[in-house]
Amino acid sequence: MLRCxxxxxxxxxxxxxxxxxxxxxxxxxxxxxxxxCTRYRRQIELLHALLQRELERLPELVRLPGLGLxxxxxxSVVRALRVGGPPSEx
Amino acid sequence: xxxxLPTPEEWVVAYGDDLLAYALLRVGDRExxxxxxxxxxxxxxxxxxxxxxxxxxxxxxxxxxxxxxxxHFRRASRESxxxxxxxxxxxxxxxxxxxxxxxxxxxxxxEALGRQQFWEIxxxxxxxxxxxxxxxxxxxxxxxxxxxxxxxVLGVTATNLWVLLHRAxxxxxxxxxxxxxxxxxxxxx
Numbered sequence: 001m002l003r004c005x006x007x008x009x010x011x012x013x014x015x016x017x018x019x020x021x022x023x024x025x026x027x028x029x030x031x032x033x034x035x036x037c038t039r040y041r042r043q044i045e046l047l048h049a050l051l052q053r054e055l056e057r058l059p060e061l062v063r064l065p066g067l068g069l070x071x072x073x074x075x076s077v078v079r080a081l082r083v084g085g086p087p088s089e090x
Numbered sequence: 091x092x093x094x095l096p097t098p099e100e101w102v103v104a105y106g107d108d109l110l111a112y113a114l115l116r117v118g119d120r121e122x123x124x125x126x127x128x129x130x131x132x133x134x135x136x137x138x139x140x141x142x143x144x145x146x147x148x149x150x151x152x153x154x155x156x157x158x159x160x161x162h163f164r165r166a167s168r169e170s171x172x173x174x175x176x177x178x179x180x181x182x183x184x185x186x187x188x189x190x191x192x193x194x195x196x197x198x199x200x201e202a203l204g205r206q207q208f209w210e211i212x213x214x215x216x217x218x219x220x221x222x223x224x225x226x227x228x229x230x231x232x233x234x235x236x237x238x239x240x241x242x243v244l245g246v247t248a249t250n251l252w253v254l255l256h257r258a259x260x261x262x263x264x265x266x267x268x269x270x271x272x273x274x275x276x277x278x279x
Contacts, residue, residue, distance in 0.1 A: 003186025005179075012256035016230060017237050017248070036191035042279050043195055044259045047266070050200055051231050054208070058111060068107035069127075077106060077128050081098040084132045 002030045004037050011041040015048055098135055105148055106131075109155055116159050116232045118213040118224075126162060130155040160233065163225035164243045170221040181260050192263065196273030203270055215265035223258040230255055 002010070007030040010023050019027065031038045069077070109130060113123035133154050134141075141150055183189050200208040216224050226244060229235045237248055244251065273279075 003182075004188050005182040005186035008181075008260070009253070009256050012259050013252045016252060016255055036188045039192045039194070039279070040263070043192060043263055043267075046195065046197075046279055047259070047263070048231060050198075050208075054200060054205065055115065055232060057205075058108065058115075069102075069110050069124075073110075073124055074102055074106055077124075077131060078099050078102050080128050081102070081131055081135055084135070 002026045004030075004034060007031065007034065007037045008040050011037065012044060014041075015044065098131065101131060101134070101147070101151075105151055108148060109151060112152060112155055113159060115209065116228050117162060118216050122162065126155060126158045129158055133158075156233065160229065160235070160243055163229050164245075167222045167225040167244045181264075190264075193267055193272055194274065194278035195267060195271050196275075197277050197279050199266070199271040199273075202273070207270065211266060211269045211271070212262075215262050215269065218265055219258055219261055223254055223261065226251065226254040227258040227262065 007027055010019060010027045011031075013019060013023075014027070031041065106127065109127045110123055113126045114120060117123050117126065130151060134151055137154075141147075181189060196202045203211070216227065219227070222244070226240065229240055229243060235243065237251060240246075240251055241248055244254075246254065
């Protein structure tokens with residue numbers, strides 16, 4: 001029987017790679033008996049899903065305060081481009 | 091129909107905010123994000139004649155930025171000494187059981203806290219992670235890199251990678267719970 005230490009590692013691995021048959025069975029059996037690890041798995045899955053969802057909403061995120069360039073920052077970048085880039089055409 | 095490129099200055103006005111948001115979400119700290127955005131524009135400027143208008147300018151710029159982000163994490167990960175992989179047993183006792191079992195979360199922390207707070211808390215917690223853990227987590231969860239590519243970028247084996255990600259998730263989860271993701275009430279996760 002897996003312990004929580006191993007089961008939680010497998011729950012995490014399942015987000016990144018396919019578990020072997022043995023790993024999958026071992027995890028499932030452990031989760032059946034263990035509320036803590038069941039919760040852990042749900043939470044890391046939730047975090048994974050939240051990040052996917054939030055990152056897809058990038059255009060809205062840009063409007064959040066602090067997530068756009070300040071005027072100074074913009075000017076600084078433009079200055080760097082003028083110095084570092086080819087002369088502007090036309 | 092080819093898309094004519096605006097001037098560099100117009101690029102920054104048109105796309106700077108999007109690029110900054112993209113970078114900031116991944117690296118967390120503003121100075122680094124700004125540097126990456128600037129480097130992206132500089133690279134784009136140098137390569138602008140190779141840009142044949144095959145895709146939208148924004149997609150092209152984000153593509154360049156994505157490479158810069160990956161490079162950043164590659165460097166960050168290699169510059170920081172590898173924490174012993176055996177460390178991190180702080181979460182489990184000698185019987186392999188949780189020392190501090192996960193507490194309940196709200197079902198949708200982003201909704202409950204608002205999105206700005208969600209990201210602030212996440213970034214704060216990611217800053218607490220060792221750099222290699224944060225790099226692995228960000229590249230996996232935000233850049234969506236798969237195991238093989240992650241191993242190349244971070245210079246680790248697949249097994250080491252999964253341990254890194256596991257440690258990152260253990261620590262992050264705990265930090266998030268303590269800083270606003272925790273919940274009470276009927277609908278908890």
